Amino acid sequence: MGSCIICGASVDGHICESHQEDVVFDFRGDDPHQLVSNRFYRGTVDGYADFGVFVDLAPGVTGLLHRSELDRRLESLPWEPGDTVYVRVKNVRDNGNVDLGWSIRQSDREFRGTLIQEGETSRLPEEEPEPEEKEAEEAEEAEEAEEVEEAEVVEEAEEAEEAEVVEEAEEAEEAEEAEEAEEAEEAETEAIEGERDRIEIGSLEDRTGESVRIEGEIVGVQQTGGPTVFEVRDETGVVDVAAFVEPGVRAYPAVELGDVVRIHGDVERRREEIQIETEALAVLDGEAAETVERRLANALSERARPDEIDALAEDSTVEALSMPLLDAAEAIRRAVFESRPIVVRHPATADGYVAGAAIERATLPLIREEHSKRDAVYHYFTRRPLEGSVYEMDDATNDVTRMLQDRDRHDEKLPLFLLVGTGSTVESADGIGLLDVYDAASVVIDAAVADPETRESVDTLVSPELADVDGTLSTGALVSSLAATVNTEVRSDLTHLPAVSYWEETPDAYVELAQEAGYDAERVTELREAIELEAYYQSYEEKRELITDLLFEDGGDLAAHVSEQFREKLETELSTAQANLKTENVDGTEFAVLDTDAYSHQYDFPPETLLLDSLHRRVRGDRSVTLGIGTDELYVRSTMDLSLREIADAADEIAPQADITTASVRDGKLEFLSGARDAVENAVIAAIADQA
Template sequence: TIPVYTVEMVEKKSTAVRLGELGTKVGRTVRIEGEIAQIKQTSGPTIFTIVDESGTENAAAFVEAGVRAYPEAELEDIVRIVGEVMMRNNQLQIEVDSLVLLAGEEAERVRDRIESALDRRAEPEDIPFLVESDVLERLKPEMRKVAKIIRKAVFSAQPIILRHHADADGICSAVAIEQAVTSLIRESGGDYDADYFLFKRAPSKAPFYEIEDITRDLDYALKDHARFGQKMPLIVLTDNGSTEEDLPSLKMAEIYELPVVVVDHHHPDEIVDQYLGGHVNPYHVGGDFGITAGMLGTEVARMINPSIEDVIRHFPAIAAVGDRSDAPERGRYLQVASDRFTEDDCKDIALALDYEQFWLRFNDGRELVKDILDIKGNNDRHRKLITLLVEGANMAIEDQMSASMPHVRQQTLTNGAELFLLDVEIHAHKFTFPPPGKTSGEVHDRLCRQHPDSPVVTIGFGPDFAVLRSRGVMMNIPRMVRELREEIPGGGISGGGHLVVGSIKFVEGMRQEVLKGLIEKISIVGAGM
């Protein structure tokens, strides 16, 4: 008789090693258990990014150059991998000998273990704020909630897209969170350049999350998901995200099951909260827009990663002067920054950010913005850059003011407010700095200095938009916009912003009716210094 043999794959019984321990196991064969966070096919091996309760590392599986190894393994599967721990380009990597998909109770046991450990690991430290603030203290639970969501995304190798308003306040808020997240990504293991493909910061021209923004973000996310096997991202919105204008984009994010969190100080509309996983806004706890997005973003960033505090502690002061905050926290944050920057220094940095972002358009200018904010350690370059940018910005502003100020029209409203009107379409330079919003703000500042004892409203308008700035007038611009939308059919009215600073859009043929209705509403609200 001829003996019959069968071959069976057997696996050596051994204790699974945590990914955080691989640094001590180089050259040894180990067994790990974790979740697949990314599958990237290279021209050589297939790279599986694995997450467990302790960190993130890559596992390389090779069958043939450019051919997908273990095609049965998919994103978010729980797997057991056996392989040798190696160093590739000064980076830890497991050379896969075997990869087995876990199922049933075994998979659930591993998933539950990872989930509970990540939940504990993602809990932010309970640290005091940089300044004393009753509003911030009342906001602390929601700030910790948002920080935890962001930390958990980092630890589970979920990409993060950070959207922010393209002004000094929005930039300060976003860059603070950027510094916290990217440093945390680097500390968590994985690819050496993971902070570039797992995190993206992008400015938004409007102070809300536009359809154009979500379309771009979805396009990138879906391509990265299809091409590189990445998870779909967490969306973080700062200095926008709180109003009805954000709804179309938030609804689109919901269709693709993208989680969204918001750190904002615009007057919120309750309807957006159903689409958000977390919403930090001072209005929710009795505060107002004086607590700027830069203040909020910096404090959330410190919760995400306390180690970056020294890098970003001056950001709230820059945001406060850039967004013209009158809150008591402004002075306190200026005091925090005073060991490095005076109030005038902060104003110069804020102006430099606005000026440079205008030329950056939709680009984030990651490294350039770091130099402007002086977080790269090259103080000499920072000073030279600020001097140059402020000089250019001030020259452009003075040129714009010399062209625009002679064309300002004045009228006194029935409530005693002084109203000033400027057609920025025909009496201001176009397609250059300062843009219409900044131009209207600079005109308003000059008019306030000329009328120190009077409430002042300035409207800079174009063919289909108007920008509002005010002092001493109790307006509610979002409510005015809603009322005008109902009262002027065919006006195509939209817009919003802060209560006393904002903008409104309309169809060109209805400009006269909309401006008339807007002025009537301003004239009946309370005014006084």
């Protein structure tokens, strides 16, 4: 038994249960399962990723401090690889992954004590031993004095002998250095001339412990607190290559992103991941580099382009769009094989989330196959939902800022931006133009609307509107067939998604697909409503795990629970809205106008777009228009085929002082000056009546 170093209570060790969080532990173990949850530990920053910080708690024991645990933005952290940090262990998973939490205390003095944990036991820090008895100390001093006297007698002889030994050691050291230099020169020569047979990266799993030679392109560089880690890609995959000079010092500083290299090294496992420990690395040029580049390019072209569209159901619209869909699928697959991050932007709606989740479902397995690192699926794929359906300058500025930081800080390639259900109209032109300034590749897919000008702004555009195709596709249905083409192995996971993306008039082919997959009409409705509700909350977050649980791994309980909340909230809002509609008939067109400022919650579910969609479905007739007007925004819903831009232009002529403009064709949204609200309402009604 011992006593608690904080309160003095009797304990089996040095700290009582109630004061576990008042001390910081220095972990000296070698197994993550020896860590104790809710304890604070001293660690060392290993490196950054998009989703958090890796922290070494001991050699071979590393945890992830996820960005959601931080009290500030990830990019604002002052930590560099090798810095000492203080974290809390939240959980150790069965596979050894360690989940870490943020500690507001970031120095020893902010804790009430320090303990060293060795394995599963802990002890106090080492202290200098003290003499047991004063008499022993005096005897020791006398003995030391005698030894000094004897030492003086032999000192001259020892000095002479030491001088001879030093001379011999210097000669041996010079010989050893010469031998090492010769070996290094031979290794570099071997790396350049390629005397060993080349091994494909895709076969390294079976070669642990072997010495190998690989050739490929540098697609990433990360400086850790220890080695420099190069990501190297060949025609079969990507692997980490560690090169060490001394802790925190850049190895091979002349090697840059995009260089073609030949590497000799040993295949090892680090944190259960394949890694090559470098013996020699040489940058290739001339014919040797051209040979590798040609091999990579040929393999990439062969792997990236699918042979044909794998449509989920017979759909004439999908068939008519086969060529642009193949182009989009190739762009996505090529980004994976080039180790280029993919950023998906989609509206925070059920249709948008279904489309984004379909691409995610198809792409993540490809990334796992391509990269040996377990965290690659977070590093190379991100969904960033949008509040609306326009890719605005605010969104583009955020994306460009992040991509430039990743390029400069982590030597990352510029990402492929996949804009789903957004970016297809001129309202997004400024945002897409900013991406284009930096030559960031973009693919736009939208089943609803598109403008011809978009063709010139993006690398690949998929839209029925620009292909002169009449159809009733949702973006979720269109993108689900694209996702099945990107990765045919996940096709069966996607068959229910198109039905989930429709609020009404779901094509029979997609209803049947969902039923065959075990999703009846009630379950599909619950999924749609649950996704729509979760899309609203924390709308800027991708919620990857939650959306996966709902769409792919839920037995029905989660969706049913969330769907019930959706219905309660929407019905309450609809009842209030319907009771306060202002209706009038203008030249045979029925108008229903809702003051959204007065009769809807501005900062709670449902959002105005969903409220007005639902309200319009409830009150519409043959020739009817539902308007929702707020402080400076007006939404239009109609059973007739109206041109929102023509309405905006005509209304602006009627009320020129209001500055009426089209904010989003896809959302049916106009903007105006708040001081002219009454004039705007009258002008829009007059413009619609004239157009109808």
